[in-house]
Amino acid sequence: MKSIRVGLVGCGTVGTGVARILLENESLLKARVGADIQLRRVADIDLKKNRGIRFDKGVLIEDASEIVDDPDIDIVVEMIGGLGAAYDLILAAIKNGKHVVTANKALLAVHGNALFSAAFKKGVDLAFEASVGGCMPVIKTLRESLVGNRIESMIGILNGTCNYILTQITREGMTFKEALAQAQAQGLAEADPTLDVEGHDTAHKLAILSALAYGMTVNLKDIYVEGISGITPLDIDFARQFGYTVKLLAISKNFGNRVEARIHPTMVPENNLLSGVNGSVNALTITGDRVGDMMLYGYGAGMMPTASAVVSDIVDLARNLLSGSRPLRIPMMSYQKNHIRKLPVVPIGDIYTHYYFRFSALDQPGVLSKISGVLGKYGISIQSVHQKGRKTNGSVPVVMLSHKAREKDVVSALSKIGAMDVVGAKPILIRIEEEVQQQ
Amino acid sequence: MKSIRVGLVGCGTVGTGVARILLENESLLKARVGADIQLRRVADIDLKKNRGIRFDKGVLIEDASEIVDDPDIDIVVEMIGGLGAAYDLILAAIKNGKHVVTANKALLAVHGNALFSAAFKKGVDLAFEASVGGCMPVIKTLRESLVGNRIESMIGILNGTCNYILTQITREGMTFKEALAQAQAQGLAEADPTLDVEGHDTAHKLAILSALAYGMTVNLKDIYVEGISGITPLDIDFARQFGYTVKLLAISKNFGNRVEARIHPTMVPENNLLSGVNGSVNALTITGDRVGDMMLYGYGAGMMPTASAVVSDIVDLARNLLSGSRPLRIPMMSYQKNHIRKLPVVPIGDIYTHYYFRFSALDQPGVLSKISGVLGKYGISIQSVHQKGRKTNGSVPVVMLSHKAREKDVVSALSKIGAMDVVGAKPILIRIEEEVQQQ
Numbered sequence: 001m002k003s004i005r006v007g008l009v010g011c012g013t014v015g016t017g018v019a020r021i022l023l024e025n026e027s028l029l030k031a032r033v034g035a036d037i038q039l040r041r042v043a044d045i046d047l048k049k050n051r052g053i054r055f056d057k058g059v060l061i062e063d064a065s066e067i068v069d070d071p072d073i074d075i076v077v078e079m080i081g082g083l084g085a086a087y088d089l090i091l092a093a094i095k096n097g098k099h100v101v102t103a104n105k106a107l108l109a110v111h112g113n114a115l116f117s118a119a120f121k122k123g124v125d126l127a128f129e130a131s132v133g134g135c136m137p138v139i140k141t142l143r144e145s146l147v148g149n150r151i152e153s154m155i156g157i158l159n160g161t162c163n164y165i166l167t168q169i170t171r172e173g174m175t176f177k178e179a180l181a182q183a184q185a186q187g188l189a190e191a192d193p194t195l196d197v198e199g200h201d202t203a204h205k206l207a208i209l210s211a212l213a214y215g216m217t218v219n220l221k222d223i224y225v226e227g228i229s230g231i232t233p234l235d236i237d238f239a240r241q242f243g244y245t246v247k248l249l250a251i252s253k254n255f256g257n258r259v260e261a262r263i264h265p266t267m268v269p270e271n272n273l274l275s276g277v278n279g280s281v282n283a284l285t286i287t288g289d290r291v292g293d294m295m296l297y298g299y300g301a302g303m304m305p306t307a308s309a310v311v312s313d314i315v316d317l318a319r320n321l322l323s324g325s326r327p328l329r330i331p332m333m334s335y336q337k338n339h340i341r342k343l344p345v346v347p348i349g350d351i352y353t354h355y356y357f358r359f360s361a362l363d364q365p366g367v368l369s370k371i372s373g374v375l376g377k378y379g380i381s382i383q384s385v386h387q388k389g390r391k392t393n394g395s396v397p398v399v400m401l402s403h404k405a406r407e408k409d410v411v412s413a414l415s416k417i418g419a420m421d422v423v424g425a426k427p428i429l430i431r432i433e434e435e436v437q438q439q
Numbered sequence: 440m441k442s443i444r445v446g447l448v449g450c451g452t453v454g455t456g457v458a459r460i461l462l463e464n465e466s467l468l469k470a471r472v473g474a475d476i477q478l479r480r481v482a483d484i485d486l487k488k489n490r491g492i493r494f495d496k497g498v499l500i501e502d503a504s505e506i507v508d509d510p511d512i513d514i515v516v517e518m519i520g521g522l523g524a525a526y527d528l529i530l531a532a533i534k535n536g537k538h539v540v541t542a543n544k545a546l547l548a549v550h551g552n553a554l555f556s557a558a559f560k561k562g563v564d565l566a567f568e569a570s571v572g573g574c575m576p577v578i579k580t581l582r583e584s585l586v587g588n589r590i591e592s593m594i595g596i597l598n599g600t601c602n603y604i605l606t607q608i609t610r611e612g613m614t615f616k617e618a619l620a621q622a623q624a625q626g627l628a629e630a631d632p633t634l635d636v637e638g639h640d641t642a643h644k645l646a647i648l649s650a651l652a653y654g655m656t657v658n659l660k661d662i663y664v665e666g667i668s669g670i671t672p673l674d675i676d677f678a679r680q681f682g683y684t685v686k687l688l689a690i691s692k693n694f695g696n697r698v699e700a701r702i703h704p705t706m707v708p709e710n711n712l713l714s715g716v717n718g719s720v721n722a723l724t725i726t727g728d729r730v731g732d733m734m735l736y737g738y739g740a741g742m743m744p745t746a747s748a749v750v751s752d753i754v755d756l757a758r759n760l761l762s763g764s765r766p767l768r769i770p771m772m773s774y775q776k777n778h779i780r781k782l783p784v785v786p787i788g789d790i791y792t793h794y795y796f797r798f799s800a801l802d803q804p805g806v807l808s809k810i811s812g813v814l815g816k817y818g819i820s821i822q823s824v825h826q827k828g829r830k831t832n833g834s835v836p837v838v839m840l841s842h843k844a845r846e847k848d849v850v851s852a853l854s855k856i857g858a859m860d861v862v863g864a865k866p867i868l869i870r871i872e873e874e875v876q877q878q
């Protein structure tokens with residue numbers, strides 16, 4: 001039986017998951033692939049950690065260069081994470097003609113262009129299914145299943161930590177801080193949760209997806225990012241009264257000559273499937289010009305769901321080797337290199353969408369008229385208003401839903417309204433996404 | 440630029456969709472594939488029909504043998520449908536060394552073994568992504584994305600016609616007949632709807648999925664099939680009162696040495712994602728030992744969603760040809776030939792599940808005790824009982840939900856109960872699926 005030899009660098013959570021699948025499901029993989037996917041070497045700086053795996057003698061080593069420089073190794077799996085050592089390792093592996101599998105979305109979002117160029121020049125594959133959406137096959141679906149479609153939009157929940165926190169605020173009425181503490185206690189959030197809760201992890205993923213879907217280069221800094229740390233039970237409660245659920249959405253739309261790419265808390269209609277995606281799960285709606293709306297749903301993180309995606313990449317590359325396929329059978333970035341364009345990303349001030357506003361206003365006659373007067377002056381028309389109860393420090397919440405308006409105008413109007421004597425605190429703004437697939 | 444030459448046989452609804460994607464999205468396909476996917480010939484018995492396409496001269500022909508025998512054609516796309524001509528065409532194409540793409544689930548469910556064997560022997564690929572789930576990439580997900588997983592179960596809505604009808608009964612309180620008539624008026628159901636509404640189309644699809652997921656041969660006749668024509672607004676209404684939605688589910692479970700494979704109307708808990716899949720859409724939940732539960736969702740039929748899946752197959756095969764890959768890069772049936780087993784399918788009488796019963800009983804003391812006495816004798820324990828209102832002809836509906844029970848015992852008990860003087864009409868039974876993923 002033929003053998004494909006794999007070297008794994010970094011045996012932390014996901015790396016351990018990959019090793020376990022390759023070892024525990026070895027006979028299943030043989031039955032499917034018709035070859036032995038051999039885990040030849042595993043490099044990690046911590047040789048003593050108990051990973052629940054009994055490696056054969058000589059498999060677990062300390063020095064990654066013994067993998068990268070081993071001429072017998074076909075595929076190098078980078079599971080180190082971070083931007084430094086992982087970058088150097090992948091470049092070294094490419095230089096030595098190895099195919100590489102990674103799940104490192106931060107690295108790809110920041111240094112993707114350099115790494116893909118190096119792989120392309122050397123004629124090796126750099127596979128990254130596990131970098132976005134865990135076990136959901138988002139990369140494969142965009143590059144292969146939807147190859148005949150012009151992708152029109154992608155809207156999704158791509159960070160399980162944020163979705164867990166928002167679910168807890170919604171279901172249990174917790175504050176953000178309480179829900180975050182619970183997520184940390186359950187191992188669903190890091191000690192420093194900034195990357196997740198401020199939306200940056202989601203932005204890394206949307207950068208990769210937009211590049212693949214639209215055939216464009218994406219600058220991370222062009223993506224508007226707003227996290228969930230400002231979300232309160234009060235706003236979630238109002239959202240529910242209007243028939244919405246609050247989710248941290250990654251939103252990307254293709255207008256042909258420009259795209260939208262933004263991450264922010266969003267009110268989603270309750271009859272939309274995304275509003276029913278709860279807990280630490282991910283989901284992505286993709287709209288293609290031929291398929292209409294489709295959706296993928298599954299665990300977007302965690303040892304095994306992510307490791308499963310890594311293994312699918314390993315097998316894809318193994319199948320290329322076994323079938324005699326030349327590398328780059330599928331272009332890594334979904335489009336041929338000479339067809340990848342620079343496309344402008346619409347600045348957040350220029351988007352048009354629906355809005356939810358919450359003002360903290362003095363409970364006296366004429367306030368509503370003053371507020372709506374300013375909104376009217378900026379061309380923002382109101383769909384419904386809600387004003388009642390819960391007086392705090394003499395103020396009442398005034399909640400409004402707007403028709404489609406330009407963000408720039410909204411920001412100007414809210415700044416004017418926030419400066420009024422009759423309005424306390426800073427006005428709250430949550431964008432509404434009405435255009436996702438209704439059931 | 441390299442060229443892959445495609446011959447399309449059968450230019451009906453889906454065939455026309457395939458032609459349109461290849462022609463209308465030609466430049467998009469070039470940008471992604473790096474080659475020209477050339478629609479060289481289209482054969483159809485009706486040359487005069489207006490398909491909204493302007494074929495180049497000589498492309499549209501009457502005689503399919505001009506495609507099958509053309510040495511320049513690389514890939515033959517079978518869009519004839521049915522079991523006769525389609526079977527002969529595919530065999531002839533294979534004999535001539537062509538790779539074949541089909542969406543013909545009925546053909547594969549009945550003659551799949553013969554066709555796959557012929558393709559294997561000749562060393563060509565027979566691709567069939569569009570045969571199940573329309574635009575949802577179910578075949579690719581099972582064969583590639585979940586390759587490292589032991590598949591534990593698949594539960595899904597695989598027939599858009601049935602789901603549309605059930606949605607209408609649920610939302611509008613229509614009878615089955617009314618909802619069917621509406622589906623027919625909207626082109627969502629055939630004039631003879633038997634294949635769809637009696638569950639056979641769903642069974643064809645589940646046969647294919649079970650084979651791919653578990654590495655087994657499936658006899659269509661081993662799959663228990665029960666359609667939706669007996670579903671009434673009354674039962675759907677009771678289901679709602681208990682917190683359930685009624686769906687026609689394809690249910691397949693892998694117990695290692697045996698499998699379950701069955702199609703029947705099923706009560707699904709309302710907090711399950713499948714219960715929120717409405718209208719003519721499909722969805723499939725797949726549970727893998729590594730990924731846990733994941734779900735695919737999208738249009739399972741219709742010209743363009745199905746054609747999109749056919750095009751993804753064409754491109755997969757084109758990429759094999761362009762990259763110099765040997766055929767059968769991925770085993771057609773997901774497992775290597777020598778690893779495909781015969782696995783027994785559990786007879787429906789031997790399954791254990793939860794049940795909903797509705798009895799039409801005389802409104803007099805002691806009836807409930809008689810009914811539950813018989814159930815108890817057969818070891819069927821009741822979780823809740825509902826008895827009220829709606830007297831018709833002196834009878835009232837008595838509704839019960841059972842704990843897990845064996846179907847054989849349930850059938851015996853219901854037959855005894857149905858024969859009682861105090862019980863009119865035939866008792867109604869709907870199976871309940873509690874084991875699908877909860878949110």
